[in-house]
Amino acid sequence: xxxxxxxxxxxxxxxxxxxxxxxxxxxxxxxxxxxxxxxxxxxxxxxxxxxxxxxxxxxxxxxxxxxxxxxxxxxxxxxxxxxxxxxxxxxxxxxxxxxxxxxxxxxxxxxxxxxxxxxxxxxxxxxxxxxxxxxxxxxxxxxxxxxxxxxxxxxxxxxxxxxxxxxxxxxxxxxxxxxxxx
Amino acid sequence: xxxxxxxxxxxxxxxxxxxxxxxxxxxxxxxxxxxxxxxxxxxxxxxxxxxxxxxxxxxxxxxxxxxxxxxxxxxxxxxxxxxxxxxxxxxxxxxxxxxxxxxxxxxxxxxxxxxxxxxxxxxxxxxxxxxxxxxxxxxxxxxxxxxxxxxxxxxxxxxxxxxxxxxxxxxxxxxxxxxxxxxxxxxxxxxxxxxxxxxxxxxxxxxx
Numbered sequence: 552x553x554x555x556x557x558x559x560x561x562x563x564x565x566x567x568x569x570x571x572x573x574x575x576x577x578x579x580x581x582x583x584x585x586x587x588x589x590x591x592x593x594x595x596x597x598x599x600x601x602x603x604x605x606x607x608x609x610x611x612x613x614x615x616x617x618x619x620x621x622x623x624x625x626x627x628x629x630x631x632x633x634x635x636x637x638x639x640x641x642x643x644x645x646x647x648x649x650x651x652x653x654x655x656x657x658x659x660x661x662x663x664x665x666x667x668x669x670x671x672x673x674x675x676x677x678x679x680x681x682x683x684x685x686x687x688x689x690x691x692x693x694x695x696x697x698x699x700x701x702x703x704x705x706x707x708x709x710x711x712x713x714x715x716x717x718x719x720x721x722x723x724x725x726x727x728x729x730x731x732x733x
Numbered sequence: 734x735x736x737x738x739x740x741x742x743x744x745x746x747x748x749x750x751x752x753x754x755x756x757x758x759x760x761x762x763x764x765x766x767x768x769x770x771x772x773x774x775x776x777x778x779x780x781x782x783x784x785x786x787x788x789x790x791x792x793x794x795x796x797x798x799x800x801x802x803x804x805x806x807x808x809x810x811x812x813x814x815x816x817x818x819x820x821x822x823x824x825x826x827x828x829x830x831x832x833x834x835x836x837x838x839x840x841x842x843x844x845x846x847x848x849x850x851x852x853x854x855x856x857x858x859x860x861x862x863x864x865x866x867x868x869x870x871x872x873x874x875x876x877x878x879x880x881x882x883x884x885x886x887x888x889x890x891x892x893x894x895x896x897x898x899x900x901x902x903x904x905x906x907x908x909x910x911x912x913x914x915x916x917x918x919x920x921x922x923x924x925x926x927x928x929x930x931x932x933x934x935x936x937x938x939x940x941x
Contacts, residue, residue, distance in 0.1 A: 552740070552822040552823065552882055552917065553819065553820065553821055553822070553882040553883070553884050553915040553917075553938075553940065554819070554820040554822070554915065555817070555818070555819050555820075555884060555886075555913045555915050556817065556818040556819075556820075557814070557816075557817050557911070557912070557913065
């Protein structure tokens with residue numbers, strides 16, 4: 552008799568990949584600004600200081616994994632003020648599937664959280680229509696089809712665009728945690 | 734009268750103590766190992782352990798791997814996703830080997846032993862790798878007569894439909910990527926088919 556138990560985790564690439572050495576796990580960090588990206592042992596990706604409105608950070612991973620479910624969690628700095636609304640965009644195989652931004656037009660000090668969930672329905676069709684964004688966030692939905700390479704390389708890219716801290720404040724940071732990927 | 738450790742049983746057959754103990758998870762001892770897995774084959778030697786009944790293999794790392802029994806391992810061996818676990822009962826093998834395509838992971842291995850020797854151990858295995866397309870394809874175990882404990886895992890990247898001893902159609906048993914099916918059967922030919930335009934790799938372990 553054989554007994555088989557599937558992984559109790561959501562996938563081979565889960566939040567632990569973000570909480571430890573993400574670079575060793577294949578994530579490529581591309582930073583066009585003056586900010587730094589580190590790996591906080593508790594909270595995951597920590598993006599610190601120096602972002603301007605034209606600055607962009609990309610986190611890219613190539614994978615042959617079968618992407619069925621992707622969950623991302625973002626948190627902005629506490630008590631920050633922004634001159635512009637920071638944005639996050641998620642690309643699958645270079646197709647933008649979701650963009651979310653924080654509505655901070657009032658320049659009031661507050662923080663925001665976002666959960667982004669992407670579900671895959673049929674083999675070549677991702678549905679992007681389940682997104683939970685919380686606290687002052689605006690979400691743009693994109694619909695369409697992403698081609699998934701069955702035997703080749705698939706790419707997920709997460710772009711951050713916007714400031715990490717309030718004007719003149721350089722000690723704030725973003726966290727991106729809770730990546731789950733099947 | 735059925736032989737000890739041999740399944741399936743027929744009405745009127747008796748169960749042996751070793752079978753009942755295994756069913757209820759009652760063992761005399763448990764030996765545990767960790768196997769560091771890389772892109773080169775590595776193994777754990779359990780040949781010196783007496784009265785092996787059950788073998789548990791769990792991939793505790795974050796990288797998928799492949800494992801084999803009593804042979805060196807290649808990436809054509811049995812697929813074991815990160816976090817997954819397989820338990821082989823009523824078997825007695827001397828080595829567990831594993832490999833990754835790239836990167837590293839760890840296998841936690843437990844060997845459960847009984848209080849005395851018994852007959853009916855499964856000591857043979859065959860591993861098949863089936864490349865499924867949108868036309869039915871099949872592969873067969875070399876042994877065509879023994880009942881086998883069979884583990885079938887869809888490595889991906891698309892769903893496949895499985896048939897036993899018959900041409901596969903999309904009405905067959907559906908396995909999503911990374912899902913598995915276990916069965917004990919005397920059917921020795923396994924067929925698979927994908928949806929139109931898709932392909933998948935199916936990893937099949939038979940123990941007997």
